[in-house]
Amino acid sequence: MAPEDPIRREDLRGTWAMEHADDIPPARRKELTRLALEHGLESAESIRDREIPLFNRGQWGFSNSGTFLRVPFLHDMRELGGQDVAFVGVPLDTGTTFRSGTRWGPEAMRRISSLSGGSNLVLGVDLVESLTMVDVGDVSVIPANIEKSFDQIDRAIGYIIERGVFPVVLGGDHSIGYPDIRGLARYIDGNVGIIHFDRHSDLSEYNMDERMHGTPFFHATNIPNAPPTNLVQIGIGGWTSSRDGLRNARERRATVITIDDVDRYGIERVCEYALEIAWKNARCVYLSFDIDCMDPAFAPGTGTPEPGGLLPREVFQMLRLIAREGLAGMEVVEVSPPYDVADVTSLLGTRVIMEVLGTLVLNRKLGRIPQRDEAPGEPSAGSAEADRG
Numbered sequence: 001m002a003p004e005d006p007i008r009r010e011d012l013r014g015t016w017a018m019e020h021a022d023d024i025p026p027a028r029r030k031e032l033t034r035l036a037l038e039h040g041l042e043s044a045e046s047i048r049d050r051e052i053p054l055f056n057r058g059q060w061g062f063s064n065s066g067t068f069l070r071v072p073f074l075h076d077m078r079e080l081g082g083q084d085v086a087f088v089g090v091p092l093d094t095g096t097t098f099r100s101g102t103r104w105g106p107e108a109m110r111r112i113s114s115l116s117g118g119s120n121l122v123l124g125v126d127l128v129e130s131l132t133m134v135d136v137g138d139v140s141v142i143p144a145n146i147e148k149s150f151d152q153i154d155r156a157i158g159y160i161i162e163r164g165v166f167p168v169v170l171g172g173d174h175s176i177g178y179p180d181i182r183g184l185a186r187y188i189d190g191n192v193g194i195i196h197f198d199r200h201s202d203l204s205e206y207n208m209d210e211r212m213h214g215t216p217f218f219h220a221t222n223i224p225n226a227p228p229t230n231l232v233q234i235g236i237g238g239w240t241s242s243r244d245g246l247r248n249a250r251e252r253r254a255t256v257i258t259i260d261d262v263d264r265y266g267i268e269r270v271c272e273y274a275l276e277i278a279w280k281n282a283r284c285v286y287l288s289f290d291i292d293c294m295d296p297a298f299a300p301g302t303g304t305p306e307p308g309g310l311l312p313r314e315v316f317q318m319l320r321l322i323a324r325e326g327l328a329g330m331e332v333v334e335v336s337p338p339y340d341v342a343d344v345t346s347l348l349g350t351r352v353i354m355e356v357l358g359t360l361v362l363n364r365k366l367g368r369i370p371q372r373d374e375a376p377g378e379p380s381a382g383s384a385e386a387d388r389g
C-alpha cells in the first residue's frame with residue numbers, strides 16, 4: 001500500500017483495535033475491583049457507580065507516594081479499630097476559588113513525611129513507640145461533584161470515628177472541613193468545638209453559588225451539635241477576607257482572633273482563651289488547620305496566600321498549647337504542591353501534624369508513653385488509655 005492510496009476505514013489500526021478491544025479477558029482487573037470494594041468499603045448512597053469503593057484502593061491517581069511517616073498501609077478497612085491514629089488523604093481541589101492543586105496535597109505530605117523517623121528528642125516523644133498508626137489511603141472523592149465528594153468524605157471520616165480511631169486528614173482544599181466535621185459530629189454525644197487556624201474566615205454560605213472552600217464553617221456550624229459559639233478562628237486578616245464571612249461570624253457569635261490580637265495579647269493568653277471558648281459545654285474539640293494561616297514566605301504552596309501570616313515557631317507553640325487538652329481529630333488543608341517550592345509547604349504541613357500528635361501523647365490524650373523498664377507490649381502505669389473517648 002502506497003502512502004498516496006486512499007485511506008480505508010477497515011485498514012485503520014483504530015478499526016482493528018475496536019474489533020479486538022475485548023480480546024483480553026479482564027479477569028484479574030475484575031478480581032482487583034472486587035477486592036477493592038471488599039477492602040475499601042461501600043461508597044455513599046449518592047455514588048451511582050457502585051464499583052467505586054469508599055476508600056480508594058489503587059484504581060485512581062493522586063497517591064503513589066507511600067504512607068505518612070512510613071507507617072503500615074491498612075489495606076482492608078474492615079480491620080480498622082484498635083489503632084490510635086489513621087492518616088487519611090482527601091485529594092479534593094474542586095472547592096478552590098483561585099489557585100487549585102490541593103488534590104496533590106496528600107501525596108506530597110506523605111512523600112516528604114518520610115524525612116522524619118517520628119521522634120523528637122527535645123520534646124521527649126517518639127510517635128512510633130507511643131502510637132499505633134496506620135495510613136488508610138485516600139477517600140474516593142468525585143472531583144466533578146463536590147456534594148458527592150462531601151458524602152464520601154462524611155462517610156469515610158464517620159467510619160474512622162465510629163471505629164474509635166483518631167483521624168488525621170491530609171487535604172485537600174478547605175471545603176472538606178464541612179464533611180469532616182459532619183462525619184465526626186454524627187458520632188459525638190454532645191457538642192463539638194472547633195479551633196480553626198486560617199487567614200480567611202471561611203464562613204460564607206456559598207462561593208460562586210456552591211459550597212466551596214470559603215464556606216465550610218457556615219455549613220459546619222449549621223450542624224446542631226457543632227454550634228458557632230464553640231467556633232474559634234485564629235489568624236484571620238489581610239486583604240482577602242470576606243464581608244459575608246465576618247457578618248456571619250457576628251450574627252452567629254463565633255470568636256475571631258486576628259494576627260493583631262495574637263501580637264497584642266500574646267500566644268499563651270490567646271490560646272487559653274481559644275480553649276475556653278471551644279471547650280465550653282463541648283464534648284470534644286476538632287482542629288481545622290489551614291496552612292495559609294502561616295506567612296507565604298514559609299508556606300508559598302497554597303491556593304490563596306495572604307502575606308503577614310503567623311510564623312512557624314508561633315504556630316508550633318500554639319499547637320502545643322491547644323492540643324494539650326485533647327482533640328477528637330484534625331485536618332491539614334490547602335497544601336497545594338504545584339505552587340510549592342522545595343516541598344517547604346508540604347513539610348510544614350507534616351510538622352503541624354507531628355507537633356499535634358506529639359502534644360497529645362505527652363499530655364496522655366492519645367496512645368501511651370512506654371516506660372524504660374517495661375516489658376515490650378506491657379501497658380505502663382502512665383497509660384493514656386483511660387483518658388480516651
Ligand SMILES: [Mn+2]
Pocket residue numbers: 174198199200290292293304334
Ligand atoms: Mn485560608
